[in-house]
Amino acid sequence: MRVSLEDIARAAGVSVKTVSGALHGGSARMAADTRERIQALATELGYVTNLPARGIRQGWLPLIGVVADGVITSPFATHIIRGLDGEASKQQMSVFVTTVSAARDAAATIAEVERFRPRAIAYATMYHKFVDLPEAADRAVGLLINCRSRDAARAALVPAERDAAFTITDYLLRHGRRRPAFLNLPGLLAGELREAGFRQALRAHDLPVVEERIGAAVSGGFYSDKAESLVQARIGAWLAGADAPDAILCGNDRIALEAYNALRRLGARIPDDVAIASFDNQVDIASRLDPPLTTMALPHREMGQLAADILLGLTETPEGVLEVPFRLVERRSV
Structure with a gap:
């Protein structure tokens, strides 16, 4: 029976x-x-559980739908989905993910997800950015993950970029580095906020912001792995100057990898001559560099776990944007 x-x-x-x-x-x-x-x-x-009967009775099935704008293809943003799924499973809920594509935009994708009668719908992006969803689609989405509306009114979970940059810059300065440089991510919201945190930390230590020691890691107006790298040229120019940096903060771990190579070509030792720090904690890179890289770990898994609790009503929905803190991973590059 x-x-x-x-x-x-x-x-x-x-x-x-x-x-x-x-x-x-x-x-x-x-x-x-x-x-x-x-x-x-x-x-x-x-x-x-009799899922069809339950869906008819309650109006929803034990599902969380995630509409992903590129998140599945990211090597580390998939932790958002893993964190969300792991937390949802504790509540006997399942997560299914579908992606926005050239053939099916965000509005059409969200409408398709609604047909499955999920308990809740989230919209997640591969990297931290602004999103503008059509009105009907916006009403259907319970939470934005790794993205935010331009007016900051929509409930959203995003990495605390500015605070992370302040923390890692403060870490460099407290370890005796007084002339840090910054290789930034042009055209990205994360780059803009990280630069603001870098500048804020310098001011907090009563140090001047030297504009010549802040520069884009690639040419053009937008960071991507395919853009022409400026890392070697910038580091070469910095080290040739009279006021060479004693630390370089890199916009992400891939840039840090290039910085290691550039410094080695120039005969500079890490961290003796120049300390290196970064963002993301892409472990395949950070832990295998010599010396291993000190970096700020993105809170993607924590964001996924918190998203599940919010979408299932176990945690209060934020009023606007909630910034989730990074984690400092100390290794031997500082």
């Missing part, structure tokens, strides 16, 4: 509503031990 919610409620000595909340994520306020006890009992009795 099929086991019902009533059977589990009777065996557990609780209400059917409590059982439904424990098994289907419908209760935002429940003790963890109660939820775990009910879930264990449901497994023991062989309970299987």
Whole structure:
């Protein structure tokens, strides 16, 4: 015989509503031990959710839909999806992801996701940027992840870029570096905010902001791996000057990799002559450099976990943009 919610409620000595909340994520306020006890009992009795019936009754299925603007293809932004899925599974929810494409724009993709009657929909991007969703699509999305609306009014989770740059620059300065330079990411919101944090840290230490020691890592107005690199030329010019930097903050770990190579060609030692620090913590790069790279780890997994709690009503939805802090990963490049 099929086991019902009533059977589990009777065996557990609780209400059917409590059982439904424990098994289907419908209760935002429940003790963890109660939820775990009910879930264990449901497994023991062989309970299987009737998803079509539940969808008709509740108006939604135990699904979180993620509309991804490039996020699946990013080597480390996939941690957003992993974090979200891991947290959602604790509430007996599943995550499905579909992507925006040239053939299907954001509005059409979100409308397609709505047909599956998910509990909630999130919109995630590959890198931190502004997004402008059409009105109907905007209403359907419960949370923006790794992106924000231009008026900052929409609920969104983004990396705390400015604070991360302040933290890593402050770290360099507290380790005795007094002439830091910055190889930035042109055309990206992350680059703009990271530069602001770099400047803020210098002012906080009563150090001058030397404009000649702040420069784009690539030519053109937008950072990409395909753009022409300026790293070798900039570092060569800096080290040839009378006021050479004793530290270089890089816009990301890929730029740091280039900076290592440039310094080695010029005979400079890391960190003895020039310290290097960066952003992202792309482990395949940062941990394998010699010496290993000190960097700020992007909070993508934490953003995914927090997104799941927000979308399922377990955590209060932010009013506007919520910045999630990076984590400093100390290695031996400073």
